[in-house]
Amino acid sequence: MTGLSQTTTDELSVNRPGSTAAEEHMEEAPAFSRVFAEVLKHGPIARIDVSNRTGLSQAGVTKAVNRLIQHGLITTHDTMPSASPGRPVQPISVNEEALLAIGVTVRVNEIFGVVTTLRANVLHSVHRQLASIAVADVMESIADVVQELTDQLGADAERIIGAGIAFSGDVDREHGVVRASARLNWTHVHVRELLRDRFDFPVIVENDVRALTIAEEWFGIGVDTSSFAIVTIGAGIGCGVYVNGDVVGGAHGVAGELGHLPLAGVDAVCPCGRRGCVEAVASSSAILQSIRAAKLDPLLTMREAVELARSGDADAGFAFERAGSMIGLAMATLANLVGPSVILLAGESVTNYDLFERRVRESFDEHAFGSAAECTIVTRAHTFEDWARGSASSVIRSMVDRTLTEG
Structure with missing residues (x-):
């Protein structure tokens, strides 16, 4: 890892108490991280807008920005007129591309990997078929995909801050364990422990x-949304839910x-073994089995089913x-319980x-209660590369969040 990324990783995620300098760092780190997060999400942005969004003083924002520069x-742009009287602003x-993240998503018969920038823009991608869902074989395939991505980066691989590995099912992010994945037929697989010694950077295990x-x-x-849900x-x-400024993880990771x-x-x-699940009639596999x-015709393909x-x-x-x-x-049940302003169907x-x-x-309107029916429904197709990009995003968010929780 280069001096840039090592220093930055320390600034964003490591606190060392026991000295005056360390204590000052612990006080400054959350501001440093909050400013970075706002610029990451909303840039190019003026410093005054960062101050307004974070509640930090302009002096505090300036100090954090100077350190980030x-x-x-962080980079600065040409000055532009201010929206209010005063000096021009410099967004x-x-x-x-100062730091990079790897994202991997594992499906039943294939694996996708990407390298992204700090804004989750994909630089390189890899797609491989999985010959087996045996744990050892999947771990080897993950390691091969990550190695291929780092090889594509060459010397730039020194800027990698971590790898996010995502699976379907019940995933314990804190301990890096896939507790249960019906599609992979896994229970209590300690993914992070199995991969820990294979890479020179942290591994984050996440639900896809x-x-x-x-x-x-x-x-x-x-x-630009205060609350939303995504239904895939x-x-x-x-389903993923974002409310009160955070993605809901649940007390037990579910x-x-x-x-x-x-x-x-x-x-x-x-497929989970229970009866009455939404997935039992609404997933693509359930639709295909019904048709x-x-x-x-047990050999009917989804393409043929759609054509029918x-x-x-x-x-x-x-x-x-x-x-x-x-x-x-x-979705109406979700809207009634949580009240998101937007549901993204993806x-x-x-x-x-x-x-x-x-x-x-029609069904949503029939069952949504009161103002929950005002929830906007947006649709968007996602590629498997998008899923891997999500895994990389979990690494980027973790880099920023560690300071906020530890500082």
């Missing part, structure tokens, strides 16, 4: 949807499991509409959204 993390923004939510919080829909539709149904709300009736059997059963539905086939249309009704009900299956959009909105 010294470490090469500041993050030098986003929560990582995607962090990316939206810092660099997407959450930048694909092989499963995932939160937002919309796909496992028991709303679908006892006849619906979920296969109706058509007595769009051509007016009653069985295929029913499967998609039933899924839409269930997703709308689940994931790989959003490309087929025209097949169930009407029922999603």
Whole structure:
């Protein structure tokens, strides 16, 4: 790691009590980190706006900005007229390639990895098939992907601050453990411990949807939104929630499991082994299985199922509409409980959204209570590279957050 990144990592994440200098650092670190976070999310931005957003004094902001400039993390722009009478302002923004993050997302049969800048812009990406979901094989594949990405960076690999590794299921982020993943058939896999000695930088283990939510919080829909939720539709149904200035993690690391709300009736059997889960009728795999059963064709592909539905086939249309009704009900339940201003409906299956959009909105309107119905629903397709980008975002956020919690 270069002098720049080592010094910066120390500034952002390490406190060493026991001396006057250390005590001063502990007092300054949260301000340093809060200023950096605001510039990261909103830059280019004027110092006065950073002060207004953080509640820090202008002197405190200036001190933090000067240190960030010294470490090469922030750059200044040409002056521009102020919105109010006074001196022209000089906007500041993050030098986003000063430090880099690796993000990896693991699916049932494939793995995706990216290297991103501090603003989660992708510089390099890797996609590999997984020959096996055995723990040892997946760990080896993760290590290979990370090694390939660092090789692509060459000397720039010294600027890597960490690797985020994301999985579906119940993930204990604090201890780096995948407690349960139905799709991988894993229980209590200590991922961080298994990977700890393979890399020269920290490893963060995260739930894939929560990582995607962090990316939206810092660099997407959450930048200008006080509260939002993201619902992902694909092989499963995932959900991340952002309220009160943070992504909800839950007391035990489990939160937002919309796909496992028991709303679908006892006849619906979920891959998790329980009955009645939303995912049992609304995931892409559940939709496909329903249409296969109706058509007595176990080899029917999702592409063929979509074509049937769009051509007016009653069985295929029913499967998609039933899924839409269930997703709308689940989203209304979420809106009634949490009250987000925006719900982002995302994931790989959003490309087929025209097949169930009407029922999603009808069901949501039927079940949303009072002003919860005013929640805006936005749709956006996500690629698997976007999921890996979310994993990298969890590293970026962790770098900043450690100072706020430890300082």
